[in-house]
Amino acid sequence: MQTLRMNSSLLNTFVEALKPLGTLMAPVERSPGVFSLEPIEEVSTARPDAVRTVLPFKKLLLKPSFCMLERRDGQNAQQSGDNDPGPVVFFGAHACDIHALKILDLLYLSDFVDPYYKRNREQLTVVGYGCFPDEKCFCRSQGTANVDDGFDLFLTPLKNHFLVTIASARGDDIVRANQSLFEPSTRSDVQEYMARLKERERSFTLSMDVTDLPYVLELKRDDPVWEELGKKCLCCGSCSMVCPTCACFNVRDEIPEEGVARRMRTWDACLYREYALVAGGHNFRATRADRVKNRYYHKQEAFVREFGKPSCVGCGRCIENCPTGINVVEVFKTVRGEL
Ligand code: SF4
Numbered sequence: 037m038q039t040l041r042m043n044s045s046l047l048n049t050f051v052e053a054l055k056p057l058g059t060l061m062a063p064v065e066r067s068p069g070v071f072s073l074e075p076i077e078e079v080s081t082a083r084p085d086a087v088r089t090v091l092p093f094k095k096l097l098l099k100p101s102f103c104m105l106e107r108r109d110g111q112n113a114q115q116s117g118d119n120d121p122g123p124v125v126f127f128g129a130h131a132c133d134i135h136a137l138k139i140l141d142l143l144y145l146s147d148f149v150d151p152y153y154k155r156n157r158e159q160l161t162v163v164g165y166g167c168f169p170d171e172k173c174f175c176r177s178q179g180t181a182n183v184d185d186g187f188d189l190f191l192t193p194l195k196n197h198f199l200v201t202i203a204s205a206r207g208d209d210i211v212r213a214n215q216s217l218f219e220p221s222t223r224s225d226v227q228e229y230m231a232r233l234k235e236r237e238r239s240f241t242l243s244m245d246v247t248d249l250p251y252v253l254e255l256k257r258d259d260p261v262w263e264e265l266g267k268k269c270l271c272c273g274s275c276s277m278v279c280p281t282c283a284c285f286n287v288r289d290e291i292p293e294e295g296v297a298r299r300m301r302t303w304d305a306c307l308y309r310e311y312a313l314v315a316g317g318h319n320f321r322a323t324r325a326d327r328v329k330n331r332y333y334h335k336q337e338a339f340v341r342e343f344g345k346p347s348c349v350g351c352g353r354c355i356e357n358c359p360t361g362i363n364v365v366e367v368f369k370t371v372r373g374e375l
């Protein structure tokens with residue numbers, strides 16, 4: 037890892053220099069305070085400082101719905117390129133996004149490699165951007181407020197310039213190809229960075245006690261709190277759709293027109309009633325309480341047992357988008373008997 041500095045006035049030039057690497061995707065303000073991750077032509081429309089986009093970057097790797105195979109009358113089934121956007125540059129990834137990306141890598145690239153994810157992941161350039169939290173961020177509690185790897189370049193904004201951290205060979209290539217933009221970092225940069233770090237730490241207003249959480253959850257498996265939560269949760273799936281680490285999907289066949297058959301892969305959610313419904317009509321998670329509980333147990337208990345860390349990065353998207361105001365931090369406070 038190497039850190040350089042870049043004058044703030046060069047940001048647009050830097051982002052322009054990323055364009056040849058692929059479709060440039062960045063947060064864009066769609067309506068006041070509402071940000072969407074979109075392809076950008078005009079660099080000035082990018083808002084890497086936005087705290088969070090509605091949908092996270094996972095849509096860059098696996099579209100919400102895409103065609104895997106298509107068969108036309110009289111022909112063999114053909115692989116579809118529907119989920120093949122080609123090389124993509126994600127500009128404006130925050131530390132929690134990068135941790136979420138590493139979690140998706142664990143899921144999709146470990147034991148059973150997902151070829152659709154792998155192809156797009158290999159073509160993804162990740163340029164991070166240092167953020168400040170809002171009142172829904174609790175990444176610090178989840179250990180995801182800062183990041184050392186999993187990106188190519190990371191820009192930390194200071195007063196008049198950026199610290200630019202290089203964490204991959206691809207990041208190094210970008211810097212080498214645009215050497216005039218960068219210079220060595222200085223001692224005063226380090227001081228400024230340390231001051232920023234402290235200020236950022238002080239900015240967190242939301243935190244979650246994760247002490248021994250998997251074990252606490254094990255003990256609270258039959259707690260009435262889950263029934264109560266099931267009465268409030270609509271099982272609408274919004275929290276799963278916006279979650280950067282929720283990765284369930286469904287595969288179904290459809291006939292969009294006479295003589296054409298398609299195999300579609302679509303984002304799914306364990307909160308939906310049909311998710312655990314099996315042939316014969318049995319549903320392994322028949323009640324809303326079962327399903328919402330399952331989501332929390334998967335994130336904070338099962339994933340920890342399997343991969344040694346939770347699969348929640350504290351991004352706050354589920355808090356922001358739940359129509360009934362369910363707040364993951366309050367849920368776990370209730371579980372601990374603190375509310
Ligand atoms: S967004 Fe809220 S209501 Fe909808 S499934 Fe998630 S927790 Fe339940």
Ligand code: SF4
Nearest residue numbers: 279348349351352354
């Ligand atoms: S569970 Fe909520 S806070 Fe955690 S990563 Fe998913 S959307 Fe973000």
